[in-house]
Each structure stands twice: as C-alpha cells, then as structure tokens.
Amino acid sequence: MNVIQIIGIGGLPIIKTGDNLAELICKAAEKQGTPIQENDVIVITHVVVSRAEGCIVNLDEVVPSPFAKSFAELYAKDPAMVEVVLREAKGIRRMTDGKIITETKHGFVCANSGVDKSNVPGENYVALLPHDPDASAERVKEEIRRLTGCDVAVIISDTHGRPLREGEINVAIGVSGLKPIRDRRGERDLFGYTLRVKQTAVADELASAAELVIGQADEGVPAAIIRGYKFIKSETAKATELIRPKEKELFL
Amino acid sequence: MNVIQIIGIGGLPIIKTGDNLAELICKAAEKQGTPIQENDVIVITHVVVSRAEGCIVNLDEVVPSPFAKSFAELYAKDPAMVEVVLREAKGIRRMTDGKIITETKHGFVCANSGVDKSNVPGENYVALLPHDPDASAERVKEEIRRLTGCDVAVIISDTHGRPLREGEINVAIGVSGLKPIRDRRGERDLFGYTLRVKQTAVADELASAAELVIGQADEGVPAAIIRGYKFIKSETAKATELIRPKEKELFL
Numbered sequence: 328m329n330v331i332q333i334i335g336i337g338g339l340p341i342i343k344t345g346d347n348l349a350e351l352i353c354k355a356a357e358k359q360g361t362p363i364q365e366n367d368v369i370v371i372t373h374v375v376v377s378r379a380e381g382c383i384v385n386l387d388e389v390v391p392s393p394f395a396k397s398f399a400e401l402y403a404k405d406p407a408m409v410e411v412v413l414r415e416a417k418g419i420r421r422m423t424d425g426k427i428i429t430e431t432k433h434g435f436v437c438a439n440s441g442v443d444k445s446n447v448p449g450e451n452y453v454a455l456l457p458h459d460p461d462a463s464a465e466r467v468k469e470e471i472r473r474l475t476g477c478d479v480a481v482i483i484s485d486t487h488g489r490p491l492r493e494g495e496i497n498v499a500i501g502v503s504g505l506k507p508i509r510d511r512r513g514e515r516d517l518f519g520y521t522l523r524v525k526q527t528a529v530a531d532e533l534a535s536a537a538e539l540v541i542g543q544a545d546e547g548v549p550a551a552i553i554r555g556y557k558f559i560k561s562e563t564a565k566a567t568e569l570i571r572p573k574e575k576e577l578f579l
Numbered sequence: 580m581n582v583i584q585i586i587g588i589g590g591l592p593i594i595k596t597g598d599n600l601a602e603l604i605c606k607a608a609e610k611q612g613t614p615i616q617e618n619d620v621i622v623i624t625h626v627v628v629s630r631a632e633g634c635i636v637n638l639d640e641v642v643p644s645p646f647a648k649s650f651a652e653l654y655a656k657d658p659a660m661v662e663v664v665l666r667e668a669k670g671i672r673r674m675t676d677g678k679i680i681t682e683t684k685h686g687f688v689c690a691n692s693g694v695d696k697s698n699v700p701g702e703n704y705v706a707l708l709p710h711d712p713d714a715s716a717e718r719v720k721e722e723i724r725r726l727t728g729c730d731v732a733v734i735i736s737d738t739h740g741r742p743l744r745e746g747e748i749n750v751a752i753g754v755s756g757l758k759p760i761r762d763r764r765g766e767r768d769l770f771g772y773t774l775r776v777k778q779t780a781v782a783d784e785l786a787s788a789a790e791l792v793i794g795q796a797d798e799g800v801p802a803a804i805i806r807g808y809k810f811i812k813s814e815t816a817k818a819t820e821l822i823r824p825k826e827k828e829l830f831l
Contacts, residue, residue, distance in 0.1 A: 328587065328611050329792045329800060335581035341769075359580050426829055436743045436830070445768040445777075486777070490742040490830035491688050493823045494760040494780025496787070498744070508746040509794075516697040517593075517799050525697075525738070527794055528746025535748070536788035539808050540581045542761075542779055547769050548581060556791050571745045577678055578688070578742035579831055 331555040334361050335540035335548040341448060342549070344381035349470035352550050361552060363475050368553040369467070370482045370537035373500060374446045375549040376463050377454040384411055386451040398422070408442070408453065415440035415455055431456060434570045435500060437487050446549075457483065460501025461565045468503040480504035480558055483566075484534035484541075490578065497538035499530035502566045505558040507531075528569055529558065583807040586613050587792035587800040593700060594801070596633035601722035604802050613804060615727050620805040621719070622734045622789035625752060626698045627801040628715050629706040636663055638703040650674070660694070660705065667692035667707055683708060686822045687752060689739045698801075709735065712753025713817045720755040732756035732810055735818075736786035736793075742830065749790035751782035754818045757810040759783075780821055781810065 339355045342348060352371070356363050363369065377383065391399065391406035395413055399406035402425030409427070413419075416429035420436055429440045433456065441456040457463045464481040471479055483501030488494075499507055507530035514522050537551040591607045594600060604623070608615050615621065629635065643651065643658035647665055651658035654677030661679070665671075668681035672688055681692045685708065693708040709715045716733040723731055735753030740746075751759055759782035766774050789803040 328589065328613070330587070331585040331788075331791055333583040333585070333788070337580065361580070421829060428829055438829075445772050445774055446770065447772075448770050486779070488829070490828065491823055492750070492780065492783070492821050493827075494778050494783065494821060496748075496780050496783050511794075518698065518700050520697050520699075522697055526746045527738070527790070528744065528748050529791070531744070531746065531748050532787035532790055535784040536583075536585070536791060538779070538784055539583055539781070539788060539805075542763075542781075553791075569744050569746060571743055575745075576742065577673060577680055577690075577740070 334552040336550040337548045342375045342378045346379045348379040349467045365477045368480045371550045373485045374454045382455040412439045464501040464503035497534040499534045499566045506561045506564045586804040588802040589800045594627040594630045598631045600631040601719045617729045620732045623802040625737045626706045634707040664691045716753040716755035749786040751786045751818045758813045758816045
C-alpha cells in the first residue's frame with residue numbers, strides 16, 4: 328500500500344536575517360516528535376527563506392520613480408511597493424487595473440514579482456523572492472545532511488496565481504536533490520499502452536501538497552515534511568526547468 | 580501537530596461501464612486495511628469515472644470529418660481521435676503543429692479536450708471526460724454515505740498541462756462536499772497583517788497531492804484517501820468555480 332504523510336513543522340521562532348533556517352527546522356521537527364528522516368522531502372515557504380537571507384526591504388527607504396508614483400496614484404497603491412515590484416522584474420507581462428503581472432529576474436511569471444507583504448515582521452517591510460532559490464534549497468539540503476546525516480530533497484515554495492483557473496496554488500521556485508519533472512513518456516499503462524505525453528511536474532505537486540498543512544495563516548507552519556514519496560534523485564536539477572520557454576508556449 | 584495522510588487505494592478490478600465505482604472503492608479501501616472514515620477527501624482519477632459511466636468511444640466506429648482528416652494527415656495523427664477531440668470541444672484555443680488546445684463543453688481549457696488514450700481497455704478505445712464531473716462526484720459521495728455512513732468530500736481529478744510552466748499537474752474537474760477555493764481574504768497573518776489577495780484553490784492542491792500516490796502508471800491506483808485535511812464543507816460548490824471567466828483573465 329502506498330501511503331504518504333505530510334507533516335507540518337511548527338513551533339519555529341520568528342525567522343530573522345542570518346538565522347540558520349535548516350537548523351531551526353531540524354530542531355522544530357525533532358521537538359514535535361517527527362525528526363527528519365532519510366529521503367524526506369522538505370518543503371519550505373519562500374518567505375522564511377527570504378527573511379533568513381535578508382531579502383527584506385523597508386518600504387520607507389524606497390524612493391519611487393515618477394512612473395511608479397503615477398501608477399500607484401491611479402490605483403490607490405503604495406508607490407514604494409510598486410517601485411520594488413518593478414525593480415524585481417525583468418519584464419512586465421501585464422500592468423493594468425492596478426494589477427502587475429511581471430516576469431521576475433529568475434523567469435517566473437507571477438503577480439507583483441513575488442513581492443510579499445504577508446508574514447513579514449515590521450510595519451512597512453516586504454519580502455522579495457530569494458535571490459537564487461535553487462541555491463537556497465541546496466544550502467538547506469546540505470546543512471540538513473550535516474546536522475542529521477540524512478539525505479533529503481528540499482523544495483522552496485511560493486503561492487502563485489495562474490492563467491485560466493481561479494485561485495492560487497503553491498509551486499516550486501527552488502529545488503535541490505530531486506528531479507522537478509518526472510518524465511513518464513515510454514512507461515506503459517495498466518493495459519500496456521505506452522504513454523506518449525506524460526511529464527508530471529512533481530515538484531509543483533509536492534509544493535501544493537505541503538500547502539495543505541502550511542497554508543494556515545495564523546498557525547506559523549513555514550515548512551512541511553513529505554514522507555513516503557519516492558522521488559527521483561538528482562544532484563543537478565533546478566526549479567527553473569519548470570519555467571516554459573516562451574517559444575514552447577502552447578496556451579498563450 | 581498538523582499531519583495529513585495520502586493513502587492510495589489499489590486492488591480494484593478493471594472498471595467497466597455500469598460498475599458501482601463508489602462500492603468498489605469502499606471495498607478496496609476496506610480490504611487493504613484503510614476503510615473510508617468521516618471527513619476523508621476521496622480523490623478519483625477521471626478515467627475510471629468515465630469508464631464506469633460509459634464515456635468511452637471506439638475510434639473504429641468514428642467517421643472523421645474532412646477537416647479532422649486533413650489535420651490528422653498533416654501531423655501523422657489518428658483522424659478518428661482528432662474527430663473525437665473536436666466533437667468534445669466548444670471552442671479551439673490553439674490548433675497548430677499537431678497540438679490541439681480546446682475549451683471543453685464544461686469550460687476546461689486543456690489539450691485534446693481531455694480525451695485520453697491511456698488506462699482505457701481495448702485496442703482502439705478512448706475515454707472522454709465525464710459528462711458532468713460535479714454530478715459524478717456527488718453521486719459517488721452519496722453512495723459512499725449510503726454504504727459506510729461516512730460524510731466525505733469527493734474530487735474527480737484530471738492531469739492538465741498549463742500555460743507558463745512545464746509539466747502537467749493534477750487539478751479538480753469535479754467536486755462534491757467541499758469548497759474548491761478557500762477564501763482567506765480578511766484573515767490575519769503571523770504578524771497581524773490582514774491578507775488581501777489570498778484565495779487558495781485547495782481542490783486543485785488536493786488533486787495534485789493525490790497524484791503523488793495515484794500517478795504510478797503500472798500500479799493501478801485510481802483513487803486516494805486524503806485524511807486529516809480540514810476542508811470547508813459545502814453542499815453546493817462546483818469545480819466549475821475554478822474556471823476563470825475570460826473577462827477576468829489577467830495573464831493572457
């Protein structure tokens with residue numbers, strides 16, 4: 328029988344710049360009686376990674392450009408927030424009705440360049456996405472190995488809106504230790520038919536699964552252990568593999 | 580501590596038209612020692628629902644239109660398959676390079692109108708999407724209640740490609756008993772900040788979580804129990820709420 332457990336890791340302190348996030352996660356997991364084990368997948372919501380890495384901006388110190396100011400004024404937005412969103416973007420996909428859909432420097436297409444006002448301490452602070460989420464995931468993975476001796480996979484997750492469908496889901500913006508896409512082309516189904524088009528974005532599915540325990544705004548569960556999922560190991564895979572190159576876009 | 584279990588339900592017989600799918604799922608869950616419990620979420624891959632409901636087409640009996648024939652010839656496709664895909668569509672979003680992205684009669688935008696050649700018995704048979712997946716989910720939910728006395732939520736899932744990102748993920752195409760979108764606007768975060776934009780597509784996240792145990796082509800696990808997730812109950816919610824109306828599209 329195939330059973331997977333999703334275990335929320337709670338009881339962490341408020342994460343501050345310079346904190347050893349891996350260590351705090353290992354300790355919290357141990358304290359609640361669910362120590363990290365070999366082959367666990369550890370999913371971490373990006374905002375605590377950003378806070379630990381100091382990817383935090385005080386909006387009071389941001390000088391907005393004239394363009395940011397005029398857009399903000401038109402739609403009753405904070406001009407400093409608009410400015411930060413623009414600075415984090417390498418392109419604008421849509422900027423209308425007060426909404427800004429950008430392409431981030433990493434290549435993710437999302438609202439507000441992933442700049443997040445929630446779960447950030449301080450009146451007027453926002454969290455940026457980590458500078459290099461794959462590298463962040465790798466550092467956490469290596470530190471967990473050093474501290475526990477366990478080889479795990481790490482996923483950094485973010486909540487993204489998406490085209491065509493309502494509501495946000497969690498996706499992987501950083502991975503280490505596992506292949507984000509499971510290529511099943513060539514496998515056979517129950518009746519011997521060879522699959523021809525199946526490439527499953529398992530890292531996104533794992534991020535979404537973890538959100539089921541992380542996504543309680545008031546409980547302070549910034550990470551989850553997914554236990555019992557047989558992932559395909561990789562030392563080189565990156566979450567940027569999940570970004571579809573524009574020239575391969577089928578839907579837009 | 581917040582723990583969710585995802586339990587694959589295996590050992591079902593090959594599902595045929597007219598089968599009582601709910602009964603077969605309940606029996607299989609009991610036989611493997613994990614009987615269905617109150618407040619479980621039962622996720623079922625659509626193809627077994629389609630087979631039970633007779634939403635199966637023998638391609639040998641399909642007469643393709645001249646348009647289907649010419650498209651199929653151009654891209655070395657099966658003209659009968661192209662014909663079935665077109666018949667299931669209420670619109671074509673893109674039809675190029677041998678790929679067909681349609682809007683199904685339900686309103687889902689996906690490849691090939693969701694017509695599926697895998698996991699269908701018979702040399703030349705394909706499965707259509709269920710005619711009304713929300714109604715299918717409701718029938719299964721009611722039958723599970725009758726058989727076990729347990730009030731559960733039911734999700735019918737399908738594997739969809741998506742814009743912007745590579746790889747497919749599982750999404751909810753039918754729901755019964757739970758709100759597919761958890762509206763968290765107005766909730767407060769860890770630091771007292773009121774969330775303004777958070778609407779989580781939990782039904783899609785549950786479908787993706789279930790795929791982690793269902794998605795083994797060769798193991799015959801067509802359904803999963805998700806246990807321990809506190810969903811918001813609803814007697815009226817529909818998966819069609821997850822379809823974004825064109826006029827609200829932000830990305831395209």
